[in-house]
Amino acid sequence: MARWTEKDIPPLAGRTAVVTGANSGLGFHTTSQLAAHGANVVMASRDTAKASAAADEIRRQASDAKLEVAELDLANLESVRRFADTYTASHEGLDILINNAGVMAIPHRRTADGFEMQLGTNHLGHFALTGLLLPSLLARPDARVVTVSSGAARTGRINFDDLQSERKYRRWAAYGQSKLANQLFMLELDRLARLRHIDLVSVGAHPGYAATNLQAVGPNMEGRAWMTRLTALGNRLIAQPASQGALPQLYAATAPDVVGGEYFGPDGLFNQRGYPTRVPTVRKALDRDVARRLWQVSEELTGVRYALLDAAVA
Numbered sequence: 001m002a003r004w005t006e007k008d009i010p011p012l013a014g015r016t017a018v019v020t021g022a023n024s025g026l027g028f029h030t031t032s033q034l035a036a037h038g039a040n041v042v043m044a045s046r047d048t049a050k051a052s053a054a055a056d057e058i059r060r061q062a063s064d065a066k067l068e069v070a071e072l073d074l075a076n077l078e079s080v081r082r083f084a085d086t087y088t089a090s091h092e093g094l095d096i097l098i099n100n101a102g103v104m105a106i107p108h109r110r111t112a113d114g115f116e117m118q119l120g121t122n123h124l125g126h127f128a129l130t131g132l133l134l135p136s137l138l139a140r141p142d143a144r145v146v147t148v149s150s151g152a153a154r155t156g157r158i159n160f161d162d163l164q165s166e167r168k169y170r171r172w173a174a175y176g177q178s179k180l181a182n183q184l185f186m187l188e189l190d191r192l193a194r195l196r197h198i199d200l201v202s203v204g205a206h207p208g209y210a211a212t213n214l215q216a217v218g219p220n221m222e223g224r225a226w227m228t229r230l231t232a233l234g235n236r237l238i239a240q241p242a243s244q245g246a247l248p249q250l251y252a253a254t255a256p257d258v259v260g261g262e263y264f265g266p267d268g269l270f271n272q273r274g275y276p277t278r279v280p281t282v283r284k285a286l287d288r289d290v291a292r293r294l295w296q297v298s299e300e301l302t303g304v305r306y307a308l309l310d311a312a313v314a
């Protein structure tokens, strides 16, 4: 896959994709490239005005882009259910789901359902979404679920004793936990699909360090202007462009040689920038006991059971 770029994306006409957090950063560039290659893309966003503006921007480059805007707040399970119900009622299946949206190192907040915000948004919201969209995914051959993680997974630990950081909240530890959860989820979904002989490809990707809004959200929430300026400087001087950061997830979503359980990131120094390549997940993500336990807890917390995966084993 030497120097794979968006030019290498195969034709996607007839395929439908859902991209979470499609209005900004990596989600925006992923949407724009999937649409440029003919896919119908549902831009799932918590702010439909922002998503409509992003869709207009994409259409200015490609007037025939097939884009839909739909409301999805991953920090609210009712919204996740509403999105999945509406999607399922109005589409005949789903070829590509990109679990991309995320928040990083924000001050302590809770989701509508009382989960710690980073775990709730980055992992539990996507866990529920994927489970609810599973019938749509299984209606299409070779459907793919791409879950976006981060190098921060390396610092993560699934703290089952205090999963929601009720006793102690440390913003980076909570981010690391949520991004490790993304990798554990991606691998467990792949394992279950294989075990049940289900035609579903679950893969992961990370962008390295890409210039997006991600780094500024936390400082903005707290009004720490100097930190916002510092992150802007880092984005300008060190990060790679968001369009480049989106390549690993685009590869994972579209390249023909991708198989379930693989993980993609940039090929450059410390996997922080460059072109997509296969990279190992963190070692901790390979712990099957933790993966199974997290899956079980996630089903209990969200009330979303992956019944089709259960049924397939009977």
Ligand SMILES: NC(=O)c1ccc[n+]([C@@H]2O[C@H](COP(=O)([O-])OP(=O)(O)OC[C@H]3O[C@@H](n4cnc5c(N)ncnc54)[C@H](OP(=O)(O)O)[C@@H]3O)[C@@H](O)[C@H]2O)c1
Binding pocket: 020, 021, 022, 023, 024, 025, 026, 027, 044, 045, 046, 047, 050, 072, 073, 074, 075, 076, 100, 101, 102, 103, 104, 121, 122, 148, 149, 150, 151, 206, 207, 208, 209, 210, 211, 212, 213, 214, 215, 217, 245
């Ligand atoms: N940029 C990097 O260097 C980097 C590195 C490693 C991993 N990542 C991962 O890449 C993914 C994309 O982030 P990004 O860098 O593109 O950042 P971004 O520009 O801030 O985009 C994040 C997107 O997620 C959305 N979002 C946040 N909370 C949401 C919620 N409750 N419901 C629905 N959508 C929500 C945001 O919506 P709003 O616009 O409304 O806020 C935005 O559209 C994240 O999973 C992040 O962890 C990024």
